[in-house]
Amino acid sequence: MEENYLLAKWLNNDLSATELAEFEASPEYATYQKIKTHSAHLEVGAFDGDQLLNKVLKEQKPAPKVVALFPKWLFRIAALFVLSLGIAYTMYHFVSQTTTAGYGETATLELPDHSKVVLNSGSTIAYKKWQWDTHRNLKLQGEAYFRVAKGKRFEVATSLGKVTVLGTQFNVKARENRFDVTCFEGRVKVNYKDQQILLTHGQSVTFENGIANNSITTESSPDWLQQEIAFHAEKLQRVIAEIERHYNVTITLKNVHTTALFTGKIPTKTLDVALQIIAKTYNLKKSKVAPNKIIFEGK
Structure with missing residues (x-):
């Protein structure tokens, strides 16, 4: 502790003559003297705080990372949903x-x-x-x-x-x-x-x-509307066309040559009855060659 005290006073040139003589006689004096001699030639530049601050501010700062609250795909789905609603509204109101x-x-x-x-x-x-x-x-x-x-x-x-x-x-x-x-x-x-x-x-x-x-x-x-078709002085071909439409069948006339007009009613719920009415009225032979295909032939 005493030695450190004397070293500090020596570096500040505060030793008395007696203390200086005692310090110079110590074994470490030669080492302390070399250190003092070399350190005297070292120079430290003056510290400029403003310059250092400007340098730091000029350095490029990384852009802050923005974290999306919702993923991009969710916005795409929302946009598609809004577009679909618009199309549906247009189709519902403007399209026939x-x-x-x-x-x-x-x-x-x-x-x-x-x-x-x-x-x-x-x-x-x-x-x-x-x-x-x-x-x-x-x-x-x-x-x-x-x-x-x-x-x-x-x-x-x-x-x-x-x-x-x-x-x-x-x-x-x-x-x-x-x-x-x-x-x-x-x-x-x-x-x-x-x-x-x-x-x-x-x-x-x-x-x-x-x-x-x-x-x-x-x-x-x-x-x-009452499940009947009423005809008044109607051509046979038009009567056949109505039966085909109501029963979703195909009717073929073979060797049928008549200009007689039909007046009466044909049921729209019972195909066999409808066909019998036509066959008897016009004296025709009825042949059912398939569930939805009928042939009327003149006798």
Whole structure:
């Protein structure tokens, strides 16, 4: 401890003459003297704190790592979901809604204003839900019965003609070159080419080859809704076509040459009865060569 005390005083040149003589006589003095001599030549530059700070600030800092709260794939799924909803909304409101009744079937649908439509076999109807309350327009292929709720103009367009109503019950049939309209309630306006006819309750009109034929009905709805097909002075070929459509069968006429017109009713639920009526009426031989294929042959 004493030695360290003297060393400190010696380095600061604070030793008395007696202490200096005693320190120089110590065995370690020569070593201390060499250290002091060499260290006197060392120089330490001045410390510049501002310069060091600027240097640190100028160093490129690594960009902070951002941790996503949700993975990217989740956002992709959400985007696809929103896109799907948009497409579904567009399809539902802007694209035509189509309903078809296949052969041997009927189809019932309710429109946005609660109007009812019943499609007969082999018929199709199309409409758009967008702004339906002010644009009640439909396109029909085949035959359909309508019970229209009161409201704006209700229009049924076919390839042969157009029917316009406000609120009523009516039947429209457009097949090949024949256009039939029957009004069961209220009034309907029928447009066929350049002709326009107004029908009221119980009135019917048939356009064929440009000729209009009017008739009266006492029925409250079409016969086909009661599982019957009513014909009045109808050609055999048209009667056969209706049976094929309602029963989803194919009927072939062989050696049948007749111009006799058929008036009566054909059931739409029992094929054998329907075929027997035709066979007896026209004196034909019936052959069933397959479950859905029938041949009528003249006797």
